[in-house]
Amino acid sequence: MTTISINSPADFHVHLRQGSMSALVTPHVRKGGFNLAYVMPNLNPPITTTAQALLYKAELQKIDPTVEYLMTLYLSPDITPEEIRNAKKAGIVGVKSYPRGVTTNSDGGIESYEMYYPVFEAMQEVDMVLNLHGEIPSDSNTNTHILNAEPQFLPHLHRLHAAFPSLRIVLEHATTRAAVDAVKQCGETVACTITAHHIALTVDDWAGQSWNFCKPVAKFPDDRQALRDIIREGHPRFFLGSDSAPHPPHSKSTSTPSNGCAAGIYTSPILLPLVAHLLESFGALERLQGFVSENGRAFYKREVSRDIQTTVVLRKVNAGSGIIQEAYGLGTDSVVPFWAGRKLDWEIVEGQ
Secondary structure (H helix, E strand, O other): OOEEEEEOOOEEEEOOOOHHHHHHHOOHHHHOOOOEEEEOOOOOOOOOOHHHHHHHHHHHHHHOOOOEEEOEEEOOOOOOHHHHHHHHHOOOOEEEEOEOOOOOOOOOOEOOOHHHHHHHHHHHHHOOEEEEEOOOOOEHHHOEOOOOHHHHHHHHHHHHHHHOOOOOEEEEOOOOHHHHHHHHHOOOOEEEEEOOHHHOOOHHHHOOOHHHOOOOOOOOHHHHHHHHHHHHHOOOOEEEOOOEOOOOHHHHHOOEOOEOOOOOEOOHHHHHHHHHHHHHHOOOHHHHHHHHHHHHHHHHOOOOOOOHHHEEEEEEOOOOOOEOOOOEEEOOEEEOOOOOOOEOOEEEOOOO
């Protein structure tokens, strides 16, 4: 039997929602093999204050206290340098920037970075992380749409890095070769998350396939190859951030002329076996420990533990097992995972 032991798996980008949906999906962080979750703040209303973030963390801990939750704030005009200092003292780790209207619950997103320079200066001083959703809004006047929104964002990344060279910045869920190259060109304070689904999908997989639709959308085969290559290389500033985003099935499976299907792919309950399956498929299984644990933890200054309680064991599945569940439910809530009904080549050894 083939097994792999992974120390301290950490998901550095996950959506855990709120209310009854949160009760359903929060335990899936641990179910998917992870003991650290970097939690996104785009709730309704968004998390913009330290008090809100701490309250949200307490709610998540009540649902599943076995996971370490790293909390973030939603960049908005409500955030001041003083709020940044308070957040740092309270253990808040980062601030997430969403351009207006590009993804779920981003209607209050930013339109210009310059007004936030005093906030970024405070973040640099106290060593908080700036997380960037790396797209700009669609605009017919500039020929900007979902396929080139990420490359057109990258000058913002370079300007922010030049203005605040000591500010730790993470370009979230990269989907293009241009994004990979941009992060590589930056200094040691700039890193990048990569999702499991973006190393699996291309345009053809989501065009007309609502279950594979997310923001940013998967791009072209060469872009996917760039993501795979940087993982295979083992570059220390690229690591897993699942962007696992649960939506009710009715919001994923239907759309109308006035309201398209929800943007988001749900991977939390199968995440570690899925990543192992994918990395093995392109010859990068030896990079699994670095990609899902060491690289991200080093950038976020979270120690890798060798304790048995934080070690997850994967094993090659037997014939007929490893089938991904069709759906997960709790009460009246349900979610459909990525690749529902398909077979993975790895599974978590129960009881670890």
